[in-house]
Amino acid sequence: VTAPTPAPVQPFGDRLAAAVAARESQIVVGIDPDPARLWPVAPERADDARAALAAALGVEILEPAVEAAVGADAPRAVAFEAAVAVLAHCRALIDAAAPACVAAKPQLAFFERLGTAGRLVLELVCEHARAAGLLVIADAKRGDVPSTAAAYAQSLLGSTATRFGVIPGLGADAVTLNPLLGRDALAPFVDAAREHGAGVFVLVRTSNPGAADVFDLPLATGEPLWERLAALVAELGEGELADVGAVTGATVPEHLVRMRELMPRTPFLLPGVGAQGGSVEALAPAFAAGRAGGLVTASRSIADAGEATGGDPAEAARGEAERLRATAWSLA
C-alpha cells in the first residue's frame, strides 16, 4: 500500500501570509497543558472531551472497561482521566484565544508525558485548533540522523505506509526543528513539509538563559554560531515568504535586526513574550518581511492571564490574546 499522489499544494509561505491577512493576527497561542494547573471547565465541556476521546478510541465503553480490567486507580485509568481533563482544558483555551490568533502551537512534551493517551489528546487538540480556523505548529524541536528524521517527518507531517494500510501523521502545518545535526538531518523534514504545503521552523537562537552557552559561541570566522544557523535557514527556504522559518528568541531583541539581514524572506517564530520576559514592541524588526514575517508566540501569558486578574480564565485569556494581537498588528 502506498500513499496516494498528493494534489499540487500551495506553498507554506503563501498559506501563512494568507492566514495572517485573513485573521488580522500574528499571534500564536502556545498549548502547554500542565495537569496541575488546568482551567476549571464546565461539566458539559468535560463530558464532551470524554466522549471525544472514547469515540476516537473507537469504543464508547472504553472507560468502564479500563476501570473493570485494571481498577480505577491503575495507571492507565489515571491517564485516561487526566487525558479527559487536559483535552477539555486545551479546547477551552483554544476557543477563548482563537479569535485573536492565527495559529496554535502545541508543545509535544506536555502531551507525551500523559503516556499512551498523550498522542491521542494531541491529535484531538490539533483537530480542534484546525476547526477553529488556526494553523497548527507542532513544537517538537526534533533533530536526528536522516533515516530517523524521515520517520519523525512521517509522524508529524506525512504518513506511514504499512501492509495493513496507511497510518496518518499528525498533519501539522509546521514543525519546529533542531539544526545541530546539519543539512542532511533537516532535509527529510523540509522535503516532507514542502510536499504537503507545510513549513518548518528551525532553531536559530532560543530564549532560555542557557542559550548563550552554545548559540552565542564565537566562530573562527568572527560571527556567533547562531548567525551560521541563520545563514543555513536562509539557504534552505523557498518562496517569496520562505517555507523554512526560524525560531528566534525574543529575549535578545537586539539580535532581530541582524537576523532579518541574514534571513530577509524567513518567517520568524518569536517565543519569549510574556511569561519568559520579552515584550511585543521589541519585535518590530521581525516584521520587515511583512506582517507574516513575525509570528508572536505566547503560552503562559495567555493561559494564566486569569490568575493575575482573578477573573474568568477564558475571558482573561481572550483579553490578553487580543491585547497582544492589537499591539503586534500596530507594529507592522
Place this chain on the structure above:
Amino acid sequence: VTAPTPAPVQPFGDRLAAAVAARESQIVVGIDPDPARLWPVAPERADDARAALAAALGVEILEPAVEAAVGADAPRAVAFEAAVAVLAHCRALIDAAAPACVAAKPQLAFFERLGTAGRLVLELVCEHARAAGLLVIADAKRGDVPSTAAAYAQSLLGSTATRFGVIPGLGADAVTLNPLLGRDALAPFVDAAREHGAGVFVLVRTSNPGAADVFDLPLATGEPLWERLAALVAELGEGELADVGAVTGATVPEHLVRMRELMPRTPFLLPGVGAQGGSVEALAPAFAAGRAGGLVTASRSIADAGEATGGDPAEAARGEAERLRATAWSLA
C-alpha cells in the same frame, strides 16, 4: 497527589559498569522498526503481541470494538494491526539479540509514526527488553527550554502528578539528548536521571555526513564546536564512570582519542557501526575508560543480518550480535 519519595538509588555509571561486567557485552541493539521491513514471525508470536496490546489497553475486546466502530480499514484499526506486527517484530528481535547485548535502544521516531498506538508499543517493547535483562536507552534526542525539558524528563525518566493520580513515564535507564540549547536545558534531564539512577547521553558528534555542518565548525578559540560540547558533557557528569554520557559518531574514529582526553570518565554511545559504515575495531580508544566506557550500537546490521545470508532472521541477528560482542569484548 505527589510521587512517593524514592529510595536511595545506585548511580547510573555503577549500574552500567555492573551490567556490562555481568553480561560480558558492550553491545546495544537498536530497535528501529520499519513497518515495511518487519520480520515474518510465527503465528503464536503475533497472537501474543495482540493479546499484550489488548491487555495493556485494559480491554480484551478492543480490536473487534475498533473494527465495529470505525471499520477495519479506518486509520485506527490500521494502526492497531500495524502495532501488533511491530510489537511482535521487536519482541522477536530482542529475544534473538539479547543474549549478546547489554542494552536495547528504541528509536522513538519509529514508534511515534505509529500514531496513538506507538507509545503503547514503545512501553511494551521497553518492558520486554527489561524482562530480557537489558538496560533501556530511549533514543529521543530531546532538547528544549527548561520548562519543556522538565516535561520531557517526566515522560521518559520520571512521572507526572495529576489530581487523578500519577502517570508513570517510560522508565528508561538512559535517554539521548541534544545540547544545542545549553546547560539549563540539559539540567532538568540530568536532575531527573540522577534521581532515578538513570543516565543521559548527550550528542557530542553524530555519524551522519551532514554532522560536519555544525559539530565541526571551528570556534574562535581554535577547537571545533564538538570539543566544547565534550567539555560540557565532562563538566556535567558525576561518578567514577559518569552518569552523563556522550553520543560519539563512530564514522570519525580519529576523533575518539581526543574525545577520551576531553571526557576521561564519560561512557560513550557509539552509533554508526555496520549499516552506517563504522567498524568495531576502530573504537578501541573509547574503552580507555573501562569496558563500560564504550557502548557499541548496532541497529540495521543486526535486524537485517538475515537479508545478507538469506537465513532465518532471528538466527542471523543472534549471530551478528554475538560477532559484534566478541569483537568489542576482545578490544577492551
